[in-house]
Amino acid sequence: MxxxxxxxxxxxxxxxxxxxxxxxxxxxxxxxxxxxxxxxxxxxxxxxSKAALVHLLRRDWIADLRAELGDTAGRDRLSRIVHSYWEFASGIPALVPLLVTEPLRDEELTWFYEELAATLHSIGVTDDRLLSLIGAIDGTVLGAAFDLISPPFQAADADPGEYPRLAAALATLPEDADRRVHLRRTLDDILTGLLRDSPADG
Amino acid sequence: MxxxxxxxxxxxxxxxxxxxxxxxxxxxxxxxxxxxxxxxxxxxxxxxSKAALVHLLRRDWIADLRAELGDTAGRDRLSRIVHSYWEFASGIPALVPLLVTEPLRDEELTWFYEELAATLHSIGVTDDRLLSLIGAIDGTVLGAAFDLISPPFQAADADPGEYPRLAAALATLPEDADRRVHLRRTLDDILTGLLRDSPADG
Known part of the structure; x- marks a missing residue:
């Protein structure tokens, strides 16, 4: 046949x-x-529906993450979770609004937040700071991923005479800058900053 | 008449x-x-159009911010800029996607980013870190504001037997927790973390 x-x-x-x-x-x-x-x-x-598509994509991602985490621990585990979340969200920037506004809470998602909470706890973050840190990670990952579909500022956008500091900042970007890589570094910066008071790997 | x-x-x-x-x-x-x-x-x-509405709201907010900043300087100025941005975005959470996807770059917006860049520069942030910090502020403010329209996790969402750390974290939230206040504190945390290597007020 x-x-x-x-x-x-x-x-x-x-x-x-x-x-x-x-x-x-x-x-x-x-x-x-x-x-x-x-x-x-x-x-x-x-x-x-389109919302259902988004939740299927999320389920797939979380299944991959569970497999990938294995028995890593501490900051290494945290870094894998956050980077994986970023890879997922930055791979579907146009659908990020649906992730936020279509509030399907499934077992996978609750597992994800429990995993994030437990890993933060394992490196010394106290219970009363957990939600604030999880909120910061969520907001930054989703906000930065969503931002990928807006056109970036280019060096040509800021006249150095009128906007000197913005022009100086834009001039430091290499021409072939990959926004995904750039934003992932920003995420790392944020995490390091947020965890500054936590002991190193425990 | x-x-x-x-x-x-x-x-x-x-x-x-x-x-x-x-x-x-x-x-x-x-x-x-x-x-x-x-x-x-x-x-x-x-x-x-609806996109035009969003840009009018932004123009109004930036005009207020210009007036409000006066001759404050250093970290105080930075804090006012970021909090004002947060008040603006968290006041119109449902419209945040339009702010991101309708890329109207006007003089007001360029002024805003120049102001943010100049203020960060004034407290010792070097040119090559400016875009990363601005990206972190943007992503966090817009991401957290947008997140306001999704239903928050409640203590009842996480069974303490199955999800002990998430349950412990949710138990620290007072019942009448105001998410806007909570998220603003998260923003402050992020800023403090990001600026940890910068000298204090210059």
Whole structure:
């Protein structure tokens, strides 16, 4: 029997297409169907809504993270969690608003926050500071990922005569600067700053 | 002559109504018209789009900030800038996505970033760290403000048997916790952490 020309639609194929589209900006389910060369109704057969897509992507990411963390501990474990969160969110910047406004709390998400809380606790963060740190990580990761779909300031945007400090700052960016790398460094800076009073690896 | 029963529609009245609506969640121009008891076409007469509304709100905020900063200097000035940014963004959480995705760069916005850069510079931050710090402030303020429209984790969300650290962290939140106040403290924490290597007021 001949193989069908178009591979059969699967959740995996849908999520791959979503990841491609979400890198550049927001999209409709009709655009997703075009990307997959199927009808919108075929997508609905697998996933009921765009919000559901986002939660499937999150579930996939958290499953990967669980496997990847293994028995690392302390700051190394924290760093892996935060970087993984950043890779996930910065890979689907256009969908970050849905992550925030469609409040599906599933077991995976609660696991994630428990893991973050337990790891922070293990390096000496006290209970009363946990929510503040988790909030800082959440806000920064999601805010910075979302920011990826806005056009960056360029050196040409700031006239050095009128805006000297902004121009000086922009001049330090290499021309081929990768914003994802730049923002990940910012995240590292924030974490180091927030944890300055915590003992090193315990 | 009798006064009209409905006050004449003005930009000021429109922006006040937008601020009321945007606290709770996203809204349409039709809902805004209902809130103002006018037709949608009357709103269009003053403002062409929702994105334009957001930029008018930003322009208003930056004008207030310019007036408020006066000749404060150093960390005090920085703190006023960041808190003012937070008050602005957290006052219109549902519109934060438009602030990010509708990239209107006007003179006010460039002034704002120059001011932020110059103030950071004045407390000893070097040019090559300015963009990273500005990115951290931007990401955290916008991310945390946007997060205000998602329902917060409650103590009841985490079973202490299964999620002990998350439960312990949630138990430290007073029942009447104001998320805006809580998130502002987080912002202060982040700033202190980021500036740990900078000299105190110069």
């Amino acid at each position: 001949a193989r069908p020309l178009t591979p059969i639609l699967s959740e995996k194929r849908i999520l791959e297409a979503v990841r491609r589209l979400a890198l550049d900006g927001d999209f409709t389910l009709a655009q997703l169907a075009r990307e997959l060369d199927v009808r919108v109704s075929s997508i609905y057969h697998h996933v009921p | 009798a006064r009209p029963l409905t006050p004449i529609l003005s930009e000021k009245r429109i922006l006040e109504a937008v601020r009321r609506l945007a606290l709770d969640g996203d809204f349409t121009l039709a809902q805004l018209a209902r809130e103002l008891d006018v037709r949608v076409s009357s709103i269009y007469h003053h403002v062409p």
